[in-house]
Amino acid sequence: MHIQQFKTNVSEQYDVVKFIDIHDITDKHSSVFKLLEDCSDRAFAPDQRVVFFSSHEPSQLLCNHIQRCVSELGIDNGFISIHCPHDIQASLSTAFNKYGGTTSAMIAWQHVDLDDTAPIPDDKIYSFETMCFVPFTSTKIHVNGDVEVCCKHGDCTSSYNNREERFDNYEPFAVGNVNDQTLTEVINNDVYKDLRHQFKQGLRPKGCQNCWNTEDLGGTSMRQMLYPKLKIGADLEYFDFDPDGDEFRARHVHITPSNLCNFKCRMCVGESSSAIALEEMRFAKDAESKQNFKSMIKDLSAIRPAPGKPDIYATVLDPAMPHLKSFHLLGGEPVMMPDLPDMLRYMLASEYHKNIQIGLNTNGSYWSDEIVDLLLQFNLVDVLLSIDDIKDRFEIQRGSPVPWNEVVDIINRWAKLSSDAVNIIFFPTISIQNVLYLDQLFDFFEQNYKGFTVTTAYLESPTHLSIDQMTQTAKDLVYNKYHNSAHPELKSIAMRMAETEAVDGKKFIDEMNKLDLRRKVNFSQAHPEIFAAMSKR
């Protein structure tokens, strides 16, 4: 059938919003998203349709791509049909099962014998199953200037079957250092380039093993978690870049401006918390480690200008700011960092801050009117409150010198700032310490901060605190508590208990006892059930 005749026939049956030759979505990954962008969240009349057509058979990858785009844009599948001579029901069903979203109807296939249309290659379409936009856009800068691709990318060579060995051998992998090069030079170096090439070829890069392992265990990896955050932004902007031809610019920067912190979280290390470094120095057994921790107790400021040190404003901020979409401050505790106001003022002095979403992770114990006033001048603000538990359990797990009721006062101050321009997000990290008490934490959020976003992270390192490293008794305890829970996350934690193997809890118990002794606190008294369960095989 001639294309024009086909269009006339379909138009007699439906009010066609768009005819799309599938060939026209194959030149770039972003093409289908751009073509359908104006249909996003649109209310269609019952007889309206978006009609794709081709005389060729769309591959599974193309069917997945169309389905994902339709779901991401919030278009009901019932308004989409694909017309071609080949039976693609099975491919559409596979695509629907993976990316169909919440609608019940599938994208419809309609048979038509069309005259020859242009071919439909899929080599510029990237599979969501293996693609990650992070190496195309993002970077993380450590307090010593080391640049990492993200907090999950690293040098992990051990096999998936031996989780403990893998995590113990896992090291964050510095791909460059902003004391030697500008940030733009680092993210255009060979390591970044190679990663981008691997993702474009549909490979699973070895340094991303953390994400693959989480996905293989049925969890949601950081790679997958980040997509919804950017919605279709990732598909629209990032994957069309040519890894060889284009100069990449950082769009999303995470930076640890300093290790200064007042907390001694049991999951953290001296390099990230000056308070832990001080404690480690006091208890260090040999002169070398004492000296090592001593070097960390002073404020290791990445951003403070100093003689003989490259100006990080020039190596990071100046080249990055014109292109930045988000700039996220990690800790330490950013709100207590003395150099932060100067850096924020420097960013605010440029016109670019109007495009930048500024974010920070805070432990909820520290308030600075000066820093808050500066943050509020950016385009958007994300405040992630690291609240893992409540009351005395919070104090013990986090090694907090600030009593829980004072932390609640500060949480309330942040909560009052919540608006269209300020996102206040609770960001608990789930570990063995708090896993059994999460129902109480979620109730605390629900009762006091209804409607606020809660985003969870699962601790993987140190391994002795990971919920994948529990004794059978502890796993049974958690499973029995949550397997009938109406809360989807608690239910999925119960399922995770059933999927991982039990281990000996000795390291966990030894570490809890060691820190109790140092800090003169009693973890087992505040967490009696999980401590007892981790003590038994």
Ligand code: SF4
């Ligand atoms: S796949 Fe995971 S580890 Fe690799 S870059 Fe993406 S988020 Fe980072």
